[in-house]
Amino acid sequence: MAVTVNLTPGPRSLWDEPVAITVHGLAPAQRVTLRASLRDEKGEFFRASARYEADAVGRLDLARAPALGGSYSGVEAMGLFRTLQPETPFERLVKKDVQNPFLVDLEVYEGHNPQPTKLLAQVVHERSFLGPGVKRIRVREGSVRATLFLPPGAGPFPGIIDLYGTGGGLCEYRASLLAGHGFAVLALAYFRFEDLPKELNDIHLEYFEEALDYMLQHPKN
Known part of the structure; x- marks a missing residue:
């Protein structure tokens, strides 16, 4: 069974809208590392990561499962978005052009290695700033x-x-x-x-x- 990342409400959302992240197709109690990254309009790279363990049926729900370390610990459904940090110290994530969304790359890697290499699943999520009809x-x-x-x-x-x-x-x-x-x-x-x-x-x-x-x-x- 292939590993998949499911996002609710879907492939795109507003920047201030909560996103539910679940991972399906893992082995029971499988250890994985989740990563989020985006590149801003200046080309600066921001990233966050957290270590998790799947439940007894091979499912991972970030609203229920505690992060076991990384950029944050404990249950934080939006932790991967909240803890995005720049590669260059003291850079701030600021949106200049609200007509174009940020693209957030979400990845699932096998294991809890600090530098994981085996990619299990990947999805790109759009975080926009202009709501429908605005x-x-x-x-x-x-x-x-x-x-x-x-x-x-x-x-x-x-x-x-x-x-x-x-x-x-x-x-x-x-x-x-x-x-x-x-x-x-x-x-x-x-x-x-x-x-x-x-x-x-x-x-x-x-x-x-x-x-x-x-x-x-x-x-x-």
Whole structure:
């Protein structure tokens, strides 16, 4: 019987959506190592791994079975996603382009060797940032530089202005996910983006008032 990795809800999910991982076709009490890895938009490699033992019928359910070591220990259904670490120290996993998903490679290896070599099963899972029907709209109104994310439907929706990102630029990934939960979210850039001030000290507070007025006047709010 071939070893297979089953993912629920399926081959793709949203970044903030839980994923149930089960492995079928193992021998009873067989020891295996599970690995997760992805490469971000800068080319940086992130990975996590955990050691497991199959149950009496050769099945492994990460929501029930405890990890016996590796990147984490104990029962953690999403442990392989939560503990992804960069190969380069201090690098952060940040999504720049929310229109394209991260591809997470999930692998099952035989045994608990720190460097396992026998691959038993493999699957690629898409973790996306735009939910079904969510609209992404670039905003260039007056001096406001932003992206508006709208949930599907006629609205009106509760509005949020997202100022995430202390390093400047336009950070969209949190706003895009919030829109999938029924919020109209304005991801607002406020420095180091296009024609906005280069330094935080040069920002005028009237800019945020202008962004607030834009959201209050929007027909979807």
